[in-house]
Amino acid sequence: MFPFAINPEKAVEELARFNKKLAAGVKTFTEVGQIESGISPKEAVFREDKMTLYHYTPRVENPHRVPVLVVYALVNRPYMADLQEDRSMIRGLLDEGIDVYLIDWGYPDASDRYLTLDDYINGYIRRCVDFIRDRHDIYRVNVLGICQGGAFSLCFSALHPDRVRNLVTMVTPVDFHTPDNLLSTWIRDVDVDLLVDTLGNVPGDLLNITFLSMNPYRLTGQKYLDMVDLLDDKVKLKNFLRMEKWIFDSPDQAGEAFRQFVKDFFQKNGLIKGNVKIGERRVDLGNITMPVLNVFATKDHLVPPNASKALKQYVGSSDYQEVAFNGGHIGVYVSGRSQKEIPPTIANWLKERG
Amino acid sequence: MDNNPFSADWMTGWSSLQKKMWEDWSDVTQSSWTNAWQTQSPMNFFRDGMSNWPNMFNMPTQTPEVMAMRHAMGSMEEFMRMGREVFKLFQGVSDAGNISTEWTSQLDKAIQQAKSMFGQSGGESMFGAMNSMGKMDEMSLFWSRPMKAWSDFMTTNPAMSNDTMRSLLAGGQTTEEAMMRLLSVPGLGYSREKQEKVQEGMRLSLEFRKSYEEFQKLMAQTSQKALDLLHRKLLEMGAEGKSMQTMRDLYVLWVDCNEEANAATVAGKEYNEVNARMTNALMRVRRNMAEMMDNSLAAVNMPNRKELDSAHRQIATLRRRISAMEESLRELSSKDASAEINTLRDDMEKLGVRRLREELAELKRLVEESVQAAPVEAGHEGTEKTAIKKTVRIGAAKPTTTAQKGE
Numbered sequence: 001m002f003p004f005a006i007n008p009e010k011a012v013e014e015l016a017r018f019n020k021k022l023a024a025g026v027k028t029f030t031e032v033g034q035i036e037s038g039i040s041p042k043e044a045v046f047r048e049d050k051m052t053l054y055h056y057t058p059r060v061e062n063p064h065r066v067p068v069l070v071v072y073a074l075v076n077r078p079y080m081a082d083l084q085e086d087r088s089m090i091r092g093l094l095d096e097g098i099d100v101y102l103i104d105w106g107y108p109d110a111s112d113r114y115l116t117l118d119d120y121i122n123g124y125i126r127r128c129v130d131f132i133r134d135r136h137d138i139y140r141v142n143v144l145g146i147c148q149g150g151a152f153s154l155c156f157s158a159l160h161p162d163r164v165r166n167l168v169t170m171v172t173p174v175d176f177h178t179p180d181n182l183l184s185t186w187i188r189d190v191d192v193d194l195l196v197d198t199l200g201n202v203p204g205d206l207l208n209i210t211f212l213s214m215n216p217y218r219l220t221g222q223k224y225l226d227m228v229d230l231l232d233d234k235v236k237l238k239n240f241l242r243m244e245k246w247i248f249d250s251p252d253q254a255g256e257a258f259r260q261f262v263k264d265f266f267q268k269n270g271l272i273k274g275n276v277k278i279g280e281r282r283v284d285l286g287n288i289t290m291p292v293l294n295v296f297a298t299k300d301h302l303v304p305p306n307a308s309k310a311l312k313q314y315v316g317s318s319d320y321q322e323v324a325f326n327g328g329h330i331g332v333y334v335s336g337r338s339q340k341e342i343p344p345t346i347a348n349w350l351k352e353r354g
Numbered sequence: 355m356d357n358n359p360f361s362a363d364w365m366t367g368w369s370s371l372q373k374k375m376w377e378d379w380s381d382v383t384q385s386s387w388t389n390a391w392q393t394q395s396p397m398n399f400f401r402d403g404m405s406n407w408p409n410m411f412n413m414p415t416q417t418p419e420v421m422a423m424r425h426a427m428g429s430m431e432e433f434m435r436m437g438r439e440v441f442k443l444f445q446g447v448s449d450a451g452n453i454s455t456e457w458t459s460q461l462d463k464a465i466q467q468a469k470s471m472f473g474q475s476g477g478e479s480m481f482g483a484m485n486s487m488g489k490m491d492e493m494s495l496f497w498s499r500p501m502k503a504w505s506d507f508m509t510t511n512p513a514m515s516n517d518t519m520r521s522l523l524a525g526g527q528t529t530e531e532a533m534m535r536l537l538s539v540p541g542l543g544y545s546r547e548k549q550e551k552v553q554e555g556m557r558l559s560l561e562f563r564k565s566y567e568e569f570q571k572l573m574a575q576t577s578q579k580a581l582d583l584l585h586r587k588l589l590e591m592g593a594e595g596k597s598m599q600t601m602r603d604l605y606v607l608w609v610d611c612n613e614e615a616n617a618a619t620v621a622g623k624e625y626n627e628v629n630a631r632m633t634n635a636l637m638r639v640r641r642n643m644a645e646m647m648d649n650s651l652a653a654v655n656m657p658n659r660k661e662l663d664s665a666h667r668q669i670a671t672l673r674r675r676i677s678a679m680e681e682s683l684r685e686l687s688s689k690d691a692s693a694e695i696n697t698l699r700d701d702m703e704k705l706g707v708r709r710l711r712e713e714l715a716e717l718k719r720l721v722e723e724s725v726q727a728a729p730v731e732a733g734h735e736g737t738e739k740t741a742i743k744k745t746v747r748i749g750a751a752k753p754t755t756t757a758q759k760g761e
Contacts, residue, residue, distance in 0.1 A: 002457045003588050004604070005597040014601050015434070022430065029423060049673065110662065114670035123677060134688075182620065189630030191637065198641040200663070213620065217612040224429035225605065227422060244422050 018228060025231030032238045035245050038079035040091050042102070046131045050106030053128045059094040064351055066142050066165055067099035067132055071125060071156075073148035074257065075207055077249045078104055080333055081146065084242055087334040092343025098350065103128055103149075107251045113200045115254040117155070117261060118279035125156050129163050140165035140290075142350055147171050147303060147329075151265060154311075155278050158287040166353050167288065168346055170295045171329055173303045174285075175310035177269045182214060183302060187266050196259040204250025214301060243334070272314055285311070291319035293349045295342065300329040321349065436605055458589065465585045469578045548649070555642040562635035569632045572625060580615035584608060 006014075046053035070090070072078035081102070082090040093100050103125065108115065132141045143164050145153025150172025157164045176184045196202065212219050230236040270276040276283040292315050296308035305324070312320055323345055325332050332338050587607060591597065598604050619625050644659055651658035702708065 001592050001595045001597065003591040003597045005599050006601060006604075011601050018430075018433075022426065025423075025426075048677070111666050111669055113663070114667050119670075119674070123674070127677070127681075185626050186620075186629060189626055189634075191630075191634045194634060194637045194641065198637040198644065200659075215613055216616060217609045220425070221429045221432055222606065222609045224422065224425040225433055225602075227426055228430070241422055248421065 021228050021231055025228065025237075028231050028234055028237050031234055032241060035238065035241050037077065037242075037245065037249070038082045039085055040082050040088060040094065045101075045135070046128060048124060048127065050108060050112065051124045051128075052104045052106065053131060054102045054104060056090055056094055056100040056102070058097075058099055059091070060097040063094075063097050063099040064347075065099075065136070066138060066140070066350070066354070067101055067136060068093065068142040068144050068168070068350065069128060069132060070100060070102040071143060071145045071149035071153045072103060072105070073146060074105055074108075074120075074253055075148060075204075075250065077246060077251070078102055078146075080246050080330070083246065083334055084239060087239075087336075087339060089333045089338070089343055092339055093347055096343055096347030098347050101128070101132055105251070108201055108254045109252070110200060113255040116256045117152075120257055121152055121155050122159065122279050125152060126160060126163070129156075129160070133163065139163075142166045142168070144168040144170065144346070145172060146333075147173075148261070151261075151271065154271065154285060154288065155276065155283045157290065158283045158285055159278060159281055161287050161289055164290050166291045166293070166350055168293045168295065168349070169308070169311065171297055171300055171303045171308065171332055172294070172311070173265070173307045174314065175269065175272050175307050176266050178304050178306040178310070180304040181307055183210070184266050186210065187262055190262075192259055192262045192267070196255040200255050201252040202255060202258045204252050207253070208248060208250050211302070272310060285314040286316040288315040289317050291321075291349075291353050292317045293321050293323065293346065295323045295325060295332065295346070297325045297327050297329055297332045299327055299331075302329045319353075433601070433605055436601070436608065458592070461585065461588060465581050469581050548646075551642070551646055551649070555639070555646065558635070558638045558642050562632070562639045565628070565632040565635040568628045572619065572628050576615050576619040577612070579618070580608075580612040583611040583615055587611065 041057040042054040043057070044052050045055045070078070070081060072081065082088045085091070090100055090102070105120075105124075129141055129143070133139065140163055143153045143157060143166075145151070145168070147170070150169040151174070153167060153169060154172065154174070157167045173181075178184075199206075227237075227240055230240055264270040264276045268275060271283065271285070274282060274284055292311070294308060294311050296303070296305050298305055300308075309322065312322065323342075325338060325342065327335050327338060332342065584607065598607070648658040648660050652660075
């Protein structure tokens, strides 16, 4: 049987319908207004160079006494965790009574090309933690690391266990050499020294095209065709555009930090081998003795579940817990289900541990 | 309508006008398509019409809405191209006369034709792929999106692009011959080093082009595999008596096939090697170009990349030193001095300094009183003794006070 039940007239009608939707969409586009980034009220409480530490306005009268510091990745922007009112992990935590701080790394330029992982971890993160400790008159804070920020948080917690009360890692790569880790295999044979020496800072677009190469036809084609179906709904279109803004809002990567991260973490898998040195000190995951909550996504194509779950074998903590979220790398922050599952789980886990 | 070209009112009015124009045009063309069906592909109307759309969004800004609309336009164009190809297929089947028996051979033919476009890539010449990239018609570009994405990236990214990069990607046999000739000339005289640098650059360019060709070839093979997959799935559908109801169904199936083929390729060792070789080769070219540019700038006493890097390295060092100093200062200023004072007080207490002070004060008082009471009256003796006894009681631990001695 001929597998096309599409006659020419039907096809023309379909395309004309589609075309009309697109035409109607022009009006919707002019009506969506500005695409905001990050929706929860916050205050900049500490700045250093291009880094800003934000404190979110608590949404309960007496928030939990130990605040949590969210450490986001250098790749993309942290407002993914606070994308829109009904899709915000930050808001979820605030609603659960958690006091939340977040590090925004800003947009590195050529003058940041020599920032190292030592600057990021023993410098910026440590000073943010110390700022919060002073501000709240406490010895230790809770740290929540996301993706690459999770790897940074692991390093920080291993190097400064006296400053971290509880550690939460979300979609965090630990074992970078699991067979299903595409990013890791792609970068394995790339001469990173040559790349950084040539480009200085690594362009965000280079990372974007790398991510898009994983699903090029869906992410650069089908997605936009599907978008046409949203064009008659201002709210849905705005949500789509918000996500779109985030996807392509990719800061350049400070050259030296990128070099070290790729070589030591991706190529040498040094985090689990104990070969990563931040500043003058070696990172030993066994020093992580505080309680650890490890959240991973079962359908994560960027950080495969096994890459995250490896943490269990290496941390020194006797209080280690895993949460498997049934979704992808982005869905863990923004899907409808994650809003109901993730923030309450994290908040309760933190509260139980004081 | 507000005449201010930047007001929201004007934008809304303008877009309404555009929308109406487009709808009218759409209606007119739609009615003509069915008549034109037997003579030409109706999809041409769509394709030609589509070319108007990007102009509407040809704004200098890169806001998410403009970018998304541009992407949507691109996808729409792809969709239209697919429509045209499918219509060609329909036309072929229709011409063959017997749909029930001829469709599989027509489908074979269409798939083979599409596959042959990729077979041309990476042909005999080292630059075959590059040449064919330039000559690729819209259909083959449509089938080879990842290659196009790379090509676009490398020619438009600020970190990569310049005229030389464009010529690298678009070069042909003539450029190759010229390069080979230049490379064969030995460096000579005062500018020998410069000549060698240029020759090195050309050699690196050739290496890059070769690696890019390898990459393109691999992706072309992937596209062929995707077409095979599409072919197989369509035949399976036919065999199972299933059929696609809309163009969109076909588009989604095509995307699925391409994603499946792409996933298999990018997970393979060959892709890693080819991709890394291409990236490394590109970086070598770029570095060579940057070095030549640095030398040229230095020759005319202009700041160059090397100097900027040096300055930035110093900035980073200074930042670290400033941070360390600021921390030390903060530590010093916020130190709790009261604890230190209390410790000192404790030490003083242990040394009995307070007691000594009290005794001293008492003595002073006694001396003053004794001075005041110099002409002692008989009735006052008792009072003085009482005072002396009191003093003794205070300094009981150390019975060596002046008062005692005096007593």
